[in-house]
Amino acid sequence: MTTLALQNPKSRLRNFVVAAWLGWQIESNWTDPFLFAVYSVVKPISAAAILVVMYSIITQGNFDSPVFPYIYLGNTFYMYVGAIMTGISWTIIDDREHYKTLKYMYIAPISVPVYLIGRGVAKFIVGSISVTITILFGVFFLHVRIDPLAVNWPMFVLALVVGVLMLAMMGLMLAGVTLLTAHHYGAYGEAVAGALYLFSGAIFPLEVLPAYLRPVGYIMPTTYWLELIRRSLVGSVAQAFPTLSGLSDMQILGILVGLTVAFGILSIVVFRWCEYRARERGLIDRVTNY
Amino acid sequence: MDFAIQTEKLSRIYKIRGGKKSEPKSLAALSDINLEVHRGELFGLLGPNGAGKTTLIKVLTTLLAPTSGQAWVAGYDVAKDPEKVRPRINMVSGGESSGYGLLTVRENLWMFSQFYGIPSGEANRRIKQLLEIVGLADRLNTKSSDLSTGLRQKMNIVRGFLTDPEVLFLDEPTLGLDVGASREVRRFIRQWIDENRARTLLLTTHYMVEAEELCDRVAIVNQGKVLACDTPASLKRRLQQDVLFRLETSPLNGVGAEIFQSLPGVRKVTHRPQDGFAVLELILEEDSILSSVVNAMTTANICIINLQKREPTLEDVFVDLVGRSMEEVESSEQ
Helix, strand or coil: CCCCCCCCHHHHHHHHHHHHHHHHHHHHHCCCHHHHHHHHHHHHHHHHHHHHHHHHHHHCCCCCCCHHHHHHHHHHHCHHHHHHHHHHHHHHHHHHHHCCCHHHHHHCCCCHHHHHHHHHHHHHHHHHHHHHHHHHHHHHHCCCCCCCCCCCHHHHHHHHHHHHHHHHHHHHHHHHHHHCCCHHHHHHHHHHHHHHHHHCCCCCCHHHCCCCCHHHHHHCHHHHHHHHHHHHHHCHHHHCCCCCCCCCHHHHHHHHHHHHHHHHHHHHHHHHHHHHHHHHHCCCCCCCCC | CCEEEEEEEEEEEEEECCCCCCCCEEEEEEEEEEEEEECCCEEEEECCCCCCHHHHHHHHCCCCCCCEEEEEECCEECCCCHHHHHHHEEEEECCCCCCCCCCEHHHHHHHHHHHCCCCHHHHHHHHHHHHHHCCCHHHCCCEHHHCCHHHHHHHHHHHHHHCCCCEEEEECCCCCCCHHHHHHHHHHHHHHHHHCCCCEEEEEECCHHHHHHHCCEEEEEECCEEEEEECHHHHHHCCCCCEEEEEEECCCCCCCCHHHHCCCCEEEEEEEEECCEEEEEEEECCCCHHHHHHHHHHHCCCCEEEEEEECCCHHHHHHHHHCCCHHHHHHHHC
8 A cells, every 4th residue: 555645734743753753863872871961061061161261351250241141141042053053954964965865855755844844853952951051050150140030931932932943944044055065065054153143143232243244133033032032031131232222022022023934934935946956956865975 | 558657758968067167068867768667567777887777766756857858657747746756656776875873773664654654553564574574674673873784775675665655666776785685685576566566666777687587678778868678588589580609718819809790790799808718799690600700719819618509688688789788888988
């Protein structure tokens, strides 16, 4: 009996869950559990520690300034950008070049975007572990003042959900571009994540950028996402910075949702176009062996 | 007529760039391919490496867009309705070790079955059954990275059959397998197609024996073109009015096989040097021509060690069509 898995919501959900399961198997089994735990803890704390040391030297240890939680939280939540966006696009390289399974995914009756986003779930989980550990480390050891009773939890959860969706869609766009490129261009994801770091107000307000570069930051949804996350966690401290201080939480949320939808549509269009080109050029099962 | 696979003037041209400034070169991997594969048929594509067999499979499995022409699989246009083709097909490529090494054999296969919407219990039942058939049942819980290349290849073959597709594409399925494993796989392929005549299988190979043993019909392809298409028996019948001889001789010592080719009545000669001797395959118009070949050899101081008259094979059909053996074609294109 031939099994026809139609592209209905139930099939899509199953594809998503199986892809997420696969992603987690790959993510959590690449080394032994102890090393995995150490890597998950040490890596994010080290990244934060570098920033803290730099900040400490520049400000001569002024941890009471609102700049510190602004930088610390911006940097911490930015980990999601690398994890989700780069993670989803890297799946193309991983499946095509390493596991040589991408062609089998492409001939299967699945939605490849759903599969790719499903693979990103594991990256989101690992990213969440890193973010949580880094925040706890900051609160307990680095004077980052977050009062759990003052946190706007509904706004935080909403911002996180919208942000993760937005990053997944941007990851999909990068995955499309990766389909058209050779193995050594797998660093695109990291390059884009690095560039966005500058233009998203992660560790400094957009006003620091030259005036002609600021518009790039204003059209990036990550700018509004990080601002909303900071506002929901540390409220007034974040509002003290000039970039988006004229906008209310709801206005920022509205812009974030609007940009997420716009980038989501753009991502689907770009991904489908790249897929079309990859099929025309015979790139779906290409192994570049770099 | 109910065709499982049909192509009409199907062409695929690759553009190859030599350097940034140079003009791209065109390489025709497929040229005006017209094929009709009946439902229930085990159809073979036989040709040397680089003949276009894999390109054709890529087009038919929706991985690659054709440059021109049309192709239908299970009644659907591969370019216009790929999402209707995909639930009805599967593919296995030989000679590669694809799969997630971190997963066990069962996990790898189960995961793919889920993408085809097979209920988990049914998938596990099929996995066990198929692994037993290919002799891999004891490796069910072995990580696929711990399998040898041959066993990984068997796991991939199971992945192809697991979804019980209407049309299955096997691209060199026994490449890299040892003789025993190849035989087992061939036996299973034949059994699978014989069990249910609604199934169709397209197999590419450059092993003549495989095509001869397995296929209901064979298309001989070279340089992106179908040179002949018929049952193996009918293809061989083309040469039945000819006479075929296999000669083992002393080394030709610089004498080209062409001097025999130019003799009247000699249709084709292929020459293959081996350890300390040479093998010549002759296609002659009639028995009596052999004496002129022997005379020419004597004149050239070539000793005949062994001489054998034999029945035509698909290899001979290929030589007759292309003018060279498949081995010669492959080595000249490397």
